[in-house]
Amino acid sequence: MTSYLIKGARVLGGDPADLLVTDGRIAAVGESLSATGAEVVDATGLIALPGLVDLHTHLREPGREDAETVETGSRAAALGGFTAVHAMANTDPVADTAGVVEQVWRLGQEAGLVDVVPVGAVTVGLKGERLAELGAMADSAARVRVFSDDGICVSDPALMRRALEYVKAFDGVVAQHAEEPRLTVGAQMHEGDRSARLGLTGWPAAAEEAIIARDVLLAQHVGARLHVCHVSTAGSVEILRWAKARGVDVTAEVTPHHLLLTDACAEGYDPVFKVNPPLRTDEDVTALRAGLADGTIDCVATDHAPHAVEDKECEWAQARPGMLGLEQALAIVQDTMVETGLLDWAGVADRMSVRPAAIGRLSGHGRPIAPGEPANLVLLDPTARSVVDPAALASRSRNSPYTGRELPGRVVATFLRGVPTVLDGKATR
């Protein structure tokens, strides 16, 4: 196995140091290291972070391989600096059995670009009627720990309670897509001044907040852990802050797009900006950034949602919700959190690697950059700037909301257990 000597990297944004990577692990961290036979990576001016971990990715395989595959999504992830991604369960067939989650897990192993960690469905067929065989998925080769009906809310309170309780047996967590469905019938965008004028049916903030409030109370009652997907409103941040102060074992994620974009993007009716939960207001964006900075929101998760052209190049109301995120996530976090002074690079490592790995119970990820640790690393150039060109993306889909936008930072290299998946900004396979 090739050894790598990474020269002059600023670990977590600190002073330059050399990293020696041997046999999949970090062998040494120090000044002026040398190693015969090691391939040298000049990391002058680059920042080293632990490989990023995404709790929320849609890889579309099986079922919609025209939009994304495990392989193309894995490549997009590696190029974004990720070493592990959780693949959501809303595939076709739904990942609600040990067979499907093992298939996704195996496809991830074969692609070999990131650790693809399957998420299991909470209910059979995402129908919200009865529990899927959660234990079988937990015990499978895929070792599922995160369960979610994402895309659909587990809205039945009794079923949600049972799910929260049941997964305690194997240290699992239910990741809730918080959306009270009776309040969002036909909803197209955030309900407010803009939806009123654009004539698009509104998705009220209260539909998210009501479910989060209910679920934190349920989680506390049964002593279970709860994870909240894609928090999008200022009110949700307040409820989470309150719940954490009460000692509820709740964690939450925010997407890059909710940290940057607002419902103003709907003005031209371009469905690339249609997403669920919808883009909210400036006030919500400010509250989400503050919540991520103070730890009320634990982590950033992409909700990377590839869609085929025909599912986006159509009327807004007919378009599928969701947008790409893997390849620009780190740039958006640099733009919205680092360059605003809300987080330093150590904070970025915490919110994009350490905490999501802990929530997903991934022991080999989100580890310190220190001797003996698995060499899951990303090297980025924070001074680079580039304009997003959808044609240049590794994802099979093109529905990037950042098209034409200039963003900071560039992922130069990604290492998965000591093997480069990205070098010089290009995927190695």
Place this chain on the structure above:
Amino acid sequence: MKRHLLEADDLDRADATLVLDTAAQIEAALTGREVKKLPTLRGRTVVNLFYEDSTRTRISFELAAKRLSADVINFSAKGSSVSKGESLKDTALTLEAMGSDAIVIRHGASGAPHQLASWVRGSVVNAGDGTHEHPTQALLDAYTIRARLGRLEGVRVAVVGDVLHSRVARSNVRLLHTLGAEVTLVAPPTLLPVGVGSWPAEVSYDLDAVLPKADVVMMLRVQAERMNASYFPSAREYSRRYGLDARRMAALGDDAIVMHPGPMNRGMEIAAEVADSVRSTIVEQVGNGVSVRMAVLYLLLGGAPS
């Protein structure tokens, strides 16, 4: 004038006034003529692309284009390639390839005309999109008010009914504001959108309080099926609180007029004796619609091949 008419805000006050003045000139030019036709758009092609059934609006646009001597193609979603699953974009590119100069679109999805405008080179006229806007309806309403009352500046207009789902209301609020009228929206709170406070209009839940001050009462169609979604308890209660009947009509000032974009639910939002009264402009609105749409097509297409 902009190249497209997608929403009322595409028109500033000068543009909107130009449309109304042009419609008046066209009406005057055709009055008393045996052959109701102008040669202005000869050789130009106007496509009526209708994804929703709307006999009234389609016929109005068709007549408007024909009276300007344009070639008119009616393309309705039913019985066409659309019902076989063709996308809006593919339909748009097909029509473009056939050389259409203007596309008049009616669509159930808000924003569809905006998207269409981004795909074709010709002009796009919004003939009603979802719950968004219906700008030519607002133009014909403004034309009718001006014709009856002689002015728009300072005219007090009450728009009554299902504002939440009404593209007519959205266009009228914007256009009437542009033209200097004062709009008050009257509806049960359930039928007003969250965010209505940012509109250039007053809001009231009390029709009886608004009527004595109104110069114009514009009644909106209320679909009885809204009742099933609990927007109001029953058609009878709606009618009692927000319907315009003879008793309420008596509270209006002497010159006040009653408008309705049609089709009416007689007995629901408007009583028969109100719809048929001398205050009612409902039939005039239909006639004015043709003149106003002629003016829009004339101004957008410039009257001569470009």
